[in-house]
Amino acid sequence: MYHESTTLSRYARPGRMTSAGAYAGLLDAVPADPAGIARTLQGLVIHEHIAGAYGVTLSDADRSSVHVRPAEELLAGIVGRDDRPPDVPRQPEQRLAGNCRHYTVLLVTVLRARGVPARARCGFGDYLNAGRHEDHWVGEYWDAEQHRWIMVDAQLDDLQREMFGIDFDTTDVPRDRFLVAGDAWTRCRAGRADPDTFGLSVTDEAGWWWIAGNLMRDAAALGTVELLPWDSWGAMPEPDETIDEERMTLFDELARLTLDPDRHADELRRLCADERLRVPPTVRNDLLHRDEPV
Template structure:
């Protein structure tokens, strides 16, 4: 129980990227219920790759916000576009451009600000592209009454649930519909899934290298550093790179620990201190082709 309490307390307080900072007071307007929090975020953020379905055309300037990492900067971007209270939903054209990671980080930010243990998870959903496991982020929060982590896809509003044909409760995502990266890795290693079905349909990229990248991002998020989907560092493979046996063994161990992170919290922290996995002060933004501070 003491170990569980220590683990949960870690996720119940803001991290360096999930602190609202000077914008903390804005969160007072956000409802307390996780489903209402998700709906609030959906009224503030528009996914850059789905904006067209809402009748919105994003400019290059609009898209700059997808590179924001800290929640405080996301909140600044939201209120710069529209300074009304956060519980007032914006019209789609007035929402800040983001992606699944941004929805998840904002969900975690609000929950942690209220002392609710929460964390972002990086992996793959089977419900966004037919026959594929699509690169995706969700959030988890600890339900003390049920004594379990509940997985939430904060991105999927009513419109997207219809668009993607969602047939499950997005406020309690089944764990066979969203696979954390460690589960994806383990399934592929056991021959129960094809690594070439795990990636991003929009760029027609997939494979072991993509799963390994998400595995490192998920481990970083479990360490309360929620990086961008295109940030890279350390042992992360290059696109289409064949992973050598040493790193395959490293990723095997990382997958084992991240699949049950609470049971292996101490082991996971020790492994992630390895220089091959440890998040450095500066990471590579692969879309901008430059190094950026975390």
């Protein structure tokens, strides 16, 4: 009853980043089931770091779309490259450059447009690089019949499933294969996981500071503000910064609440109103080294 009366309605409506806006009509051509939605998105978006596997070399201009936050602008970019209906797969070189966050935001956009409760989760997957927990985003949708949130990795098409040796259903990702950031933080705090295995291999970065950053991004996404993987604000640590005890305690509490965000919805909302965690009107795009409005 809690889900149905409180949380679900919140996640069944488009948010600031997940409104299709002027492109809402395009979504009518997208299949209704999560697997069909993911398959459609895989024909529209190409991951910036895996483009070479598809025989594509991205220009700097192509890569600019990875900094786009709102789904409406992502859809504008897709249509600008190829104005056919979205259920027509584009050739890899015609797909919009993005990353796991972009696949996830578009998945959530389509589901919410149809009134299906959905949300983005930020954390780490253990299936993209052996022995590592790679920075990653997936989507969740509420299955009323099973009465549970189901995780979907919308990025992994057939080529990537073979490339990464995926041995599970990517439309029902096991929760011990993708760890939401709060789970990663809690395991490391308990000594059950090594924080130096959590990060991004392509930049050779990992550690407590990375987990804390994803913890704040996950909390923001649970508040329906899905930011870029390199956006920073508030209490988020700098790269390789030693986190002081006050913030460690803050992140302990944030991890506890985000592990079960529905049960702790009111507590999480109050905690995220703290100026150290609250998403401000302007965040720092760390890759472009500039402040940008959200």
